[in-house]
Amino acid sequence: MAALLRSGKNVVSTSIVSLLHPASAAPAIVRMLEDACTEGGTSCFTSGIDPGFANDLIPLTLTGMCARVDAVRIAEILNYDTYDQPTVLFDTMGFGRPMDHVPLLLLPGVLGVAWGPAVRLLADGLGVTVERIEESFExxxxxxxxxIAAGPIEAGTVAALRFEVVGIVDGAPRIVIEHITRLRDDLAPDWPDPPAGGGYRIDVTGSPSFHLELSxxxxxxxxxxxxLLATAMRLANAIPAVCAAPPGLLTPFDLPLLTGRGLMR
Structure with a gap:
């Protein structure tokens, strides 16, 4: 990535999720990439849908209509049965593995590494400081x-996963990113149901409170x-703004509103 930036090529990316919030990313990586941006006169924007759009632009827009914000919760609630990515589902997330197996995603600290930057970015937009990140799963x-599309799921192996990444603000759990992932619609009936077809549920508690379901x-x-298409298009549609931005590592706060301008035809 540094080589691309240094050579004069702007970058949009869904990887290196720590770059969603450069202020909390590893200083050595940030310094290397910022130096490359300066040398190449380029910019780098990391985003997607989650982490990304569903965790920052949508909830922050809702909070812009509040007189007071007490808490924000963003939940992805999806059935991954058609997600044909065996490495991600089985190796990274642990689906289809014995219940006592701990996959990469659920090793201590990994959830915080993956979604903590999104929590901190949302906190920045609200003007508050995250004291620490807490994580849990079931x-x-x-x-x-x-x-499922990715392969067989044997009886007794993991078929539903629920996790939370929580930003503690002023000693309380004020910002929460939650994922509820099933491999079949009838699993985990006591967990929250998805929006129509599956998608995102965003709750802003305050005055007034907002409840938004997005499928x-x-x-x-x-x-x-x-x-998957929304994840890619969030970045593809950002390319003109990223190319026009000053050199450096960008967040949504550095860019204008990204719309579908030119896409209605």
Missing amino acids: RLPAPESFS MTGADGDHNAGG
Whole structure:
């Protein structure tokens, strides 16, 4: 990435999620990339849908209509049965693995590394400081064997995952990013149900309070396809603004409102 920036190429990316919030990223990496931006006269913007758009622009826009904000919760509630990425589902997230297996995503601190920057970025937009990040998770087994696009899920292995990444502000859990991921709609019936087709639920508690449900579908009607396309287009549509921005590592606060200008035809 540094080589690209140094050579005069602007970068938009969904990877290195710590760069969603450069202020809390590893100083050595930030310094290296900022130096590359300065040398190449380029900019770098890291975003997506989650972490990304669903965690920053949408909730912050809602808070702009509040007289007081007490807490913000963003939940992704999706069935990943059509998500044909075995490495992500089985190795990283631990689906289809024994209940006592601890996958990469659930190792201590990893959830905070992955979603902590989004929590801190949201806190910046609210003008508050996150004292620490807390994380927790819960899993449920498959009641019987079944198959998803990524492969077989054996009875008794992990088939539903719920986790929270919590920003503690003034000693209280004020900013929460939650994921509720099922591999079948009927699993974990006591957990919150998804928006229509699956998507995001955003709750701003304050005066007034707001409750927003957002679902997405691809051209084939699939919510996972819609989410993947939205992730990519958040960045593709940012390219003109990123190229026009001053050199450096960018956050949404450094860019104008990104719209679908030119896409209605």
